[in-house]
Amino acid sequence: MASLYDKLNSLSTLRKSYPLKFLAVAFLGIHLPVIGLIVTIQFTDLALRPWLAVLIVVGVTLLSSILTLFILRELTLPIRQIASDVERYKATRKLPNWNASGADEVSSLMRLTEDALRSLENSRIRQEDLSMLLSHDLRSPIGAAIGLLEVLPELDDNEKELRLKELQQLMRDQLAFIDVVLAIQKHENISAYDEMGDVSILHSVKEVVESLSTSTKNKRINISVSVQNELVRANQNMLRQALTNLLTNALKYTPEGGQVRIVGRPDYSKHYLLSIEDTGIGMSEETLNGLFNRSFNDHMKGTRGESSMGLGLYLTKTLLSNQGASIQAESQGEGQGSKFSVSLKLA
Template sequence: MLDEVASFIDDGLRCGGTGIVIATAEHRAELERRLAGFGAPKGTSRHTGRLECLDADETLSQFMIEGWPDATRFEQTVGRLVRAAAASGGAVHAFGEMVAVLCAQGRYEAALRLEELWNDLAKEARFALFCAYPWKLFRTAEHSAAFGKVCSAHDHAGPCHAHAAEPAADPARRILELEQQAIALQSEIARRRAAELALAERERELAEFLDNAAEGIHRVDADGTILWANNAELKLLGYRWEHYIGRPITDFHADRAVIDDILARLKMGETLNDVPARLRRQDGGIRHVLISTNGCFEDGELRYTRCFTRDASERYQRDEALTQRDRMLTHAPVGAALVLGPEFAFYLANQRFCDMTHRGPLEGSTFQHAFPELAGTELDAQLRRVLETGEPYAAEEARLPIDNGEGLEERFFQVGLQPLTGADGQVQGVILVLVDVGEHVRLRLSLENAQAAREAVLAELTASGRAKDEFLAMLGHELRNPLSPIVSAVELMRIKGDGRTQREQEVIRRQLSHLVRLVDDLLDISRVNSGRIELHIEHIALDDMLGKAAEMVRPLLGQRCHQFSLEVEPGISLRGDAVRLAQAFSNLLTNAARYTPPGGRVRLVARSDGPEHVRVCVEDNGVGIPADILPRIFDLFFQGKRGIDRAEGGLGVGLALVQYIVSLHGGEVAAHSAGQGGGSEFAVRLPLAGPADDA
């Protein structure tokens, strides 16, 4: 009966009409299932028509008054529904079981009245009505009259072939039944043919639906042989039909244990959903998939399995990336944690993070619950800002009060907050990275304190140096003042010609000359330290300037009986201060004379050094310069080891003055020596005067 009703309603829906079903709950549910389209919502047709389903008992209650159908209420309920369907265009096919419900209640007369109301409605609205009565309602002879009236109320009547009528004891009833069967036979044959065509159409649609479904589908025999696969399955793995169908499903699984487990569970009747597996492609590659499958059983035996294969490559790659991310965070050498959602629930926190914050495992707890001492801090505020805006945050030295179990401990961390976005681009959480920089902060503070102390000492030393320079300047002037009258007195003694004190006068004159030179050096050093030395630049001839320098030292050279030679390349000119340059070279010559034993050799040689420079060397064969003090020879106040009589004299400022004066002229000076007893050489390299200088 349900097959016939489903075909009858389906005929109306296929041509865009309306199907109306007023049936019992059991029959209505089964008809809705049979008429539902693939993937369509429950209660809707897979065709272009409209399906209306009503409950027989509930509909009867709306128009029955004291056990009798009321025509007005019938019109307001059923009549209005049928008229509206007929007015919308298209065929209207209705199936009703309300009369059968009334007969089952023993209200045959009420059932016949309801049939009359349907027929009256048919006079004003065009529709086809299919009614069904169970045979058990007309089993006795006394029901024959009602049976005849029911049959006469319809255009035709016939039995359902699914139920054979019992032999009738009444010949008249049997004749009626035979007549009904004969009348219905031709109609039944026509309906059967239509049903077969509809079934073939449905099978074709089903085959087309499965073959062209977007997901991979295949069917596997109970022994594991592939029986069928759709186009999506073949395309997913790159196989042709003949290379895939008929082969064991195990040939295509990269993990034998996985497919063996799937087959075993299917034989036990399980339904599997989204089981991860790896399948071999025709080109040798591996495809990650999710398999959903269950079995078809008959008499408790598995006949075949239905399998849906969904490509999970992107999901696998995403899961693999998340796994690698979590693994990286777990084994990171810094404290790392991952918090999710507005509550900042800890999804992951590595051991380093827990150790740094004096916490146990944090997974599952919220940030506020785990760190109540950080509520309202800058870190708490920045976590919420990153989650809301998606902008990262970094702090080099964040000061955080951490509860170490015994109280709050001030800790310093380098903090990094990175937003964690989902596939939809929305921020789902925050990656929190902590680096303990407490030791770094302590070292920095220590260095800052040391720097402050150093600056204080430096300021003190600067003040002390300034006081020293002022003292040297004052000492030079104070010593200079009494020297002038002493020199004058010695000169007057020489003029008066007192021969008795001539030797004493020479001693005084020699010592005064040495003392005047020391005082001049002190004054020059004072000028150097205070930056008050000024150069009077002019065009000078090198031979004249060196001649004056040699003349200044000749008394000392003569006194020590040195062999002195002066070799100057003619025609060389410089731009500079002739007085200061002569002072520099006289200091070098004086230094050579002092550290060369009597009778030794001193040379002053000047030659061009390339097109733009001149090289002036002062050479001697004196005591030489030890290698350990050679690098410091030009330092101020530096002196090598002296004898107890300090015969060579000096304050250690002469060579420092030489270097300073040469550097003011854009030149450089260097000292060379073969060591103790090997003599020494001082080489000065100065720029020549060019055409622009002459102009």
């Protein structure tokens, strides 16, 4: 903010009104020539030098006009700052931080504009997150569907029927997932949406493990499940998608013949702790620090060269946080495996 504006804000009579500040400066500027004329009449013999009064009044008028325009320009600096910072946000998405403390119309405009820009930025981030969410979590099932369709001609009738049912369930799950994502877009927070309910954690884990049984068999990975059954407060489709992402990651980064342990139990603070631990390639401390960041760009290949967009864990965190859950990752280092722990609210 301009220092002149701050100084005028320190005057109690001008603090709450920007137009009054403007009028006070304009009033002084308009009356400076009058003050100059009064001084001239008081100390000058106009009968002897009448031209001197004219020169003084003209000079004071010009000086006061220039001074008034300069002061008014300084007084409008906060408004020009708002316009400049809004333009900068449009170009760079850098949010302003004005910390407006005044009580007049301009300070109110600053606060409202700052709030509006922050709300807009949050909305833009949510839209980008949803776009990434859809692009990331629709690629895997589409790839799986293509793989099933490619092997169908080589299967016998019984196996073909099983694979078709698997494909049908896969498509239904993804359709339900898209519906929930669209619901988040509409309601912004899934916890305020009526699809939150009491979900059996053991049932959800078993469904996820079963859905990834083909990948498990292909890599000969042993999955052990030790999950104490409880009801947790969650959205069933969103929770299943988050768990699918975590288990898919564990299978992707665990070599053939490795192990994955899924352990779950309630704690003593009305939460349920579920962990997925693998004997895979592990992570460095640097990777751990940026793992859940939106800007994380580490496209690590799986142990069989599986591709990665680098978005899965950030999106998994988004899925969980939208349900009031949290996630953290641990690893002793590269080659030492990884552990992901999810904390869910008990029903």
